[in-house]
Amino acid sequence: MSTSAPHGQGRPQWSRPSTWPVWVVPVLLAFIQVVGSLGAQHDRPGSGSSGGPPWERSSGDAMGHTGLDALGIALLLGGPALLLLRRRHPVFTVCATAVVTALYFLRAYTYGPAPLALVVAMLAAVVAGHRLIVWAGTGAGLAAFFGLTALIGVPAAERGQDGPFPVEEPTLGGSVFVVGWALVVLVTAELIRMRGQRAAETARTRAEEERRQASEERLRMARELHDVLAHNISMINVQAGVALHLMDDDPEQARTALAAIKDASKEALTEMRGVIGALRAQGETAPRAPTAGLGGLDDLLGRARSAGLEVESQITGRRRPLHAGTDLAAFRIVQESLTNVTRHAGPGPVTARVRIAYGEHEIAVEVEDDGRGVSLLDDRPAGSGIRGMRERAAALGGAFDAGPRPGGGFRVRARLPLDAGPSDTSGDPPVETAGDTTTPGRNAQ
Template structure:
């Protein structure tokens, strides 16, 4: 295992790192304690000062408070300072690196006050006390400044990393937007290709039908033109659709759902907890695949919004009716009556259904039901208009 990997693992476990840093100080404090007249009390004091340092990065202010209170209790008990009292400076450094400046200044003030209690409580002269106090104040200020500097530098480096990440995300977003714009252009080009070639094929087919009894050669040429145009259109469609599918990882070649999959959709909704009644009226007709997809998506969107907005205890019914060259869809629930709001802030369900219906010359009506509930009614032509 490389040093870099070890550093990364230790970075994920800061308490382990703090424990490793505390162990040498603990060992030295225990070594010095051998000459103490009251080893049990000093052992308790050492662990009371050093043990909280294991959690200093997680709770810096709480650890400093605990260490300061233990040191104050030590002074009240008349015990002399020990090596373990270095924990106060370590806790001060942690606050300076990980807390705001007012907290760091307050902690430094507590350190100065605590050391002044120890300094002027002894038998030494005022001059020696002031000299010791000045020396310790320098140490405290140096610890404070060094901690604040490292904390500021760490915050600066973190901001640089966040900016770099944000710039990378913005760059990826711009790339995706450019790809989406290009795909939209290709889709428009695909529409033009299909429209042009289909128009040519329709004209040639009409001419062949007109001349098949009077001019066989002319009809034959027209059919050959239809064949060649169809092959050209298919080639263009394959090429353009291949470009559109390059970044599509969601099963581009999976068959699209149709009317036959409505039973599966109904079962899924029932499994989700919504009581649902599904009926089909009239004689089912053979519908174009695109029209079947629109029927499926309209029912799916209506039921999805029912699940989202109808509320607990609601039920729904779906009716699919074949009548007069059209397919009628009726989805109604007895919920709170807001299942198909124009815009819930998260999607465009109603607008999407209207676009799908308009693509085949159909209409969609969505409105609350008197007395509670919501209904969606759609009618899609299934004859020539729907093709």
């Protein structure tokens, strides 16, 4: 059994931030905001990197700021700390973080990475599904901030000099930059949300498909087990009765019946190994028995004859290899039909006629008998044999019909498509089509 890793698993897979412990992102942001803001505060004024906002740095004008004090550090740490609540209370987190960030800028502290905590809070709230609240809140918050700074703001050169909130007056360039920054964050959050929804839908679809395939596989195996066991156990039951009845009067015939029991039980074990082999884990020994098909039709008919049925077989059309599913379905339909004849056709003598017709695009399977136990073969909810045959035909896109035949007995007919079958490369001569080939057989008891 191979132990090598599947292809593609050698690459390192980075986990998503949503799967990280909740404290990881706040710790990283706290470090970045504090260190980044301290670094921005010590930039030299007038050098083009004055620690002012990005929209003002190209002018080279010096911009004042309030030195980072205990309150400033607390505000820089407060935003990341609030992010600890982003998964359970995303709306509260984004509102509280916005207030903390606004206080930081109203105090006219140095520009830097201070808004990062608000960015993460907005992303978390949108991804959590609170889209309208975040969009509306962002618009209302920016309008309130610009309105307040227009009332209490000072010229940029006097920023951070006097008063508890020495914030600069809003400018057109600054307002456009902030609004654009907010739109970029919101659009990015929407893209992340839609990507997450698509991934969740893909996973949901994949899980449903796996459940459907598992259900179909269970149904297929249930049909296989039913057909294998029902046919062979029925044959064993009939032959056991024959052996018990003739054990004293006709030991030789009883010996023949016991031999038939041995063959039927061996066949059942062999086919069960093939069915149950599908449950083996990867790398274990494959089933030793070939898949059942019309190639084993003669053996199937022989076992039916040994059970006391008179079986006539008729094959018309050009015989050729079939698709595995069609081959198996045709064989199982014949097998189940003969099982029903054995169990329900009533007292003998009973004749079963099996007809296989190879057409250009389909194969027709017909099994009929002249028994008197027709009513017992009615497709009632309690039974599963006829329902299983119908399901096999429907799964291949074929047609199925079963019911009493005129004059007594029962008839099963199925038409199975050959579209998926391989081309005929066997070189075998075709079966006669000008006249039917009939092979009667009887097991005298």
